Amino acid sequence: MNAQQEPLEIRVDRRTVGASEVTVVTPVGELDLANADELSALLDSPQAAATGSLIIDLRQVSFMDSSGLRVLLMAAKERGPRFAAVVGPESAVARLIELVDVADRIHAAASEDEALLRIQAASADAGG
């Protein structure tokens, strides 16, 4: 933890799964009240919304509080089964998710491959 919080870096990539495209958003740094709005704004942007399906990879988030978790829950609510979050085992993020007991609600996966498979299955069920 630094005395001055480092700016949140957010990377955006695209993956192709079958006939579908998935947006993968990777925040890097600490996620809290001071910067959760940045992630929220990006998720609402055309850049992230274009594919309809979204993965947030949290493995490079060194700290997250309930402000960050709220952004994830909102994204999961909006996208339903076309959303998944990748969470590193035994990380600070994993501990928060366990404490609040929302792993199922954010469709937590241990790897990007697992998250992609979940979304692929959801797309197939929905006929897309």
Add this chain to the structure above:
Amino acid sequence: MQACSDEIADINLELPPEPQSVPRARSAVGELAEAAGADTRAVALAVSEAVGNAVRHAFRGRDGGTIVVCAGTEGLALAVTVRDDGIGMTPDLESPGLGVGTALISRLAADTQIRSSQDGTTVRMTFPIGDEAP
């Protein structure tokens, strides 16, 4: 607003009610927690939630205010107090938060005391240190 008591004055921060106060408080108390041998992640999350609650809720409809964060060791514990001079704990139907902050603090700290009045809110948390830490 009253300063930190001498017993827990290793850290004495006066912060404005703005979002950047959250990482500032977390960083300072987190470093102390690490040096004291406390569960740094638990302390960091609890402090983030307590200061975040103060920033979000304590000064609704008011200009300005102060959040004081005190921390220090007390025997085999790290004691942290987050105090504000806001409006006290009142229902906030337009809250931008998840509403889990206080519950999280209670689960993370070994002991939690919350006092609220029209003069503000004080959250006092203790965490085991050294061999007592999980």
